[in-house]
Amino acid sequence: MSPLEPFGARLRHAMDARGPLCVGIDSHGSLLSAWGLNDDVPGLERFTRTVVEALADRVAVFKPQSAFFERFGSRGIAVLEKAVADLREAGALVVMDAKRGDIGSTMAAYAETFLHEDSPLFADALTVSPYLGYGSLEPAVDLARRSGCGLFVLALTSNPEGAEVQRAVRTEDPAGRTVAAAMLAHLAADNAGQTPLGSFGAVVGATLGDLSAYDLDINGPLLAPGIGAQGATPADLPSVFGKAVRNVVPSVSRGVLRHGPDAAPLRAAAERYADEVRAAVGA
Numbered sequence: 001m002s003p004l005e006p007f008g009a010r011l012r013h014a015m016d017a018r019g020p021l022c023v024g025i026d027s028h029g030s031l032l033s034a035w036g037l038n039d040d041v042p043g044l045e046r047f048t049r050t051v052v053e054a055l056a057d058r059v060a061v062f063k064p065q066s067a068f069f070e071r072f073g074s075r076g077i078a079v080l081e082k083a084v085a086d087l088r089e090a091g092a093l094v095v096m097d098a099k100r101g102d103i104g105s106t107m108a109a110y111a112e113t114f115l116h117e118d119s120p121l122f123a124d125a126l127t128v129s130p131y132l133g134y135g136s137l138e139p140a141v142d143l144a145r146r147s148g149c150g151l152f153v154l155a156l157t158s159n160p161e162g163a164e165v166q167r168a169v170r171t172e173d174p175a176g177r178t179v180a181a182a183m184l185a186h187l188a189a190d191n192a193g194q195t196p197l198g199s200f201g202a203v204v205g206a207t208l209g210d211l212s213a214y215d216l217d218i219n220g221p222l223l224a225p226g227i228g229a230q231g232a233t234p235a236d237l238p239s240v241f242g243k244a245v246r247n248v249v250p251s252v253s254r255g256v257l258r259h260g261p262d263a264a265p266l267r268a269a270a271e272r273y274a275d276e277v278r279a280a281v282g283a
């Protein structure tokens, strides 16, 4: 395998060059129908192609949500494969949002699926769930290091239900940390010494309000979904992320996609979000 430059460095450069924004490709049936498309494979193909053609040459990061492609079976996955390849070809980074999490050889197989350059679904990074234990992610951490890819580990998710797991206090932890704080500490360890930015990111919802109880300084990217349809705005980022705000990758799906199907309003929406983020974080 010929490794790429590490994901963290590629991400920093992409956000400097194109602006600090990730556009999520979530092909909801309701969006397809709002775009005048059928909720079927040709509709999915047209929707995805439109997003790629409108935005691939100007947005830094894309996050296709695998579930919205998987729901059409192998033909939906073929649409996803082409989108990932086209986005990467246009110089964008692709974070595959598949939220995988398993153990041992099964986790290794998930890693091969998304993080091995010979895979048809090869992406720059993958969202993963650490709730079978952070150590269960090791095969993905190892392959990501070898291939120049990244991971985004669910730490403090944007949905209110996440708190019962993520904010639970660990009884065996001498410092009495929460589960999420322990995940952030693992990430900081995996990113130690990396410049300009480590490749192992955390997912931290932009909807969560004050997070000053958490050490978000993990020397890695903080993927921040929740802007737009879930109610957060770019202006919320400094108060949620504090000084770690410079490492935030704000992610917007419906907030951009609802402006389709024409390319010009899609581009204008993405540009507006990137400008608002720049203004909010002082980039």
Ligand SMILES: O=C(O)c1cc(=O)[nH]c(=O)n1[C@@H]1O[C@H](COP(=O)(O)O)[C@@H](O)[C@H]1O
Binding pocket: 024, 026, 063, 065, 097, 127, 156, 157, 158, 159, 203, 204, 205, 225, 226, 227, 228, 229, 230, 251, 252, 253, 254, 255
């Ligand atoms: O990992 C994610 O991307 C994610 C984590 C999280 O805490 N909250 C969250 O909404 N997401 C994803 O981010 C996207 C949000 O979409 P919008 O609410 O339409 O912007 C969806 O694909 C979610 O699955």
